[in-house]
Amino acid sequence: MLATGVKPRVPTIPGIDHPKVVSYVDVLSCAKRVGERVAIVGAGGIGFDVAEYLLGDPDESRVPDAFLSAWGVDASVRAGGLDGQALERPRPRKRQVAMLQRKSDKLGANLGKTTGWILKAKLRDAGVEMISGASYTAIDDRGLHYRIDGTERALDVDHVVICAGQESDRALYDALVARGAKPHLLGGAKLAAELDAARAIDEATRLAVGI
Ligand SMILES: Cc1cc2nc3c(=O)[nH]c(=O)nc-3n(C[C@H](O)[C@H](O)[C@H](O)COP(=O)(O)OP(=O)(O)OC[C@H]3O[C@@H](n4cnc5c(N)ncnc54)[C@H](O)[C@@H]3O)c2cc1C
Numbered sequence: 001m002l003a004t005g006v007k008p009r010v011p012t013i014p015g016i017d018h019p020k021v022v023s024y025v026d027v028l029s030c031a032k033r034v035g036e037r038v039a040i041v042g043a044g045g046i047g048f049d050v051a052e053y054l055l056g057d058p059d060e061s062r063v064p065d066a067f068l069s070a071w072g073v074d075a076s077v078r079a080g081g082l083d084g085q086a087l088e089r090p091r092p093r094k095r096q097v098a099m100l101q102r103k104s105d106k107l108g109a110n111l112g113k114t115t116g117w118i119l120k121a122k123l124r125d126a127g128v129e130m131i132s133g134a135s136y137t138a139i140d141d142r143g144l145h146y147r148i149d150g151t152e153r154a155l156d157v158d159h160v161v162i163c164a165g166q167e168s169d170r171a172l173y174d175a176l177v178a179r180g181a182k183p184h185l186l187g188g189a190k191l192a193a194e195l196d197a198a199r200a201i202d203e204a205t206r207l208a209v210g211i
Pocket residue numbers: 003004005006028045046049169172186187188189195196197198200
């Protein structure tokens with residue numbers, strides 16, 4: 001059974017090989033450092049997660065007290081578990097972030113119902129610029145160029161993070177098939193579109209029960 005997952009899709013934009021371009025994998029794995037002005041191409045769940053990551057203090061995901069403070073949790077549960085003052089304290093803004101998508105819908109429309117509003121509120125409070133209906137025209141030394149309603153615009157940024165979907169990673173599958181093996185494919189390796197963990201787990205469970 002092969003569950004080798006996905007690799008980031010690389011969109012066709014003139015200048016996509018420019019040194020300012022990084023993938024979400026580069027960012028989240030800390031393989032590449034990102035500057036203070038960032039444009040995120042693609043505003044699905046991963047785009048929102050990357051924006052939240054870039055705006056936050058890395059300690060928020062490592063140090064319990066920093067996490068509680070950032071999310072306004074009162075661990076002593078004196079006032080229902082909510083530290084209202086923490087939420088009102090302005091958080092230092094680490095970066096200037098803009099998010100773009102090609103669709104003309106509101107950004108974040110497909111985020112999960114239970115937690116999506118939190119991400120959207122957090123990004124709004126941090127002043128993230130949300131741009132929909134963008135056609136990307138170029139990436140160069142200046143930054144990201146795009147067109148909206150026939151008007152050319154540009155974002156002067158240090159980096160452009162690509163969060164434009166995924167493709168199945170079938171390198172190992174193809175190599176095994178070439179040797180005459182018949183592996184089962186699962187999860188993102190089988191179908192990258194609209195993937196979530198529940199679907200991958202469901203497929204694996206059904207396959208395991210069925211063989
Ligand atoms: C930033 C981000 C946020 C996400 N948030 C959510 C969320 O909130 N909810 C949700 O349901 N889903 C979320 N997902 C999607 C979820 O992670 C995937 O749906 C799920 O991980 C798919 O599982 P998988 O087993 O197909 O692949 P993966 O979990 O990606 O696992 C693939 C594994 O195969 C390994 N591998 C690849 N090639 C080889 C090889 N040749 N030899 C050995 N090992 C190999 C890889 O290293 C990797 O460990 C998120 C994804 C990302 C990137």
